[in-house]
Amino acid sequence: MSAFVIVEIEIHNPELYTSYTALTPETIENHQGKFIVRGGETKVLEGDHSPQRTVILEFPSMEAADSWWHSEAYTKARKIRQQAATTKMTIVQGV
Known part of the structure; x- marks a missing residue:
């Protein structure tokens, strides 16, 4: 069953964050993951939720997502x- 990593990011150092974005795609692909959302425009429908940047990743399972997060390459x-950046990150099992 698929799992999704939902990330809300507030970037404080854009130059350093660029280094992160250069490293990350390969680490995701190495764990059979893919980007579903990578930034882009957002629109709040209810509440006061307004993340600066949202990223959603899809992995084939919770185990694959967890393995990616703990991998040596992604740890770097x-x-x-x-x-x-300041980040909130959650793994959610799909249906």
């Missing part, structure tokens, strides 16, 4: 992102 990228 994650450390860069954590310096460049």
Whole structure:
């Protein structure tokens, strides 16, 4: 069953964040993941939710998504992102 990683990002250091975005796609592909949403325009329908940047990734399973997040390659990228941005990230199992 598919799993989705939902990410809300507030970028504080755009230059450093560019380094993160250069590293990340390969780490996702190596775990059979793909981008569903990568930034783009958002529109709030209810509430006061207004993330600066939203990313949604799809993986074949919760295990694949978790394996990606804990992988050595993504850990390197994650450390860069954590310096460049404030992030909320969740894995959600699909239906």
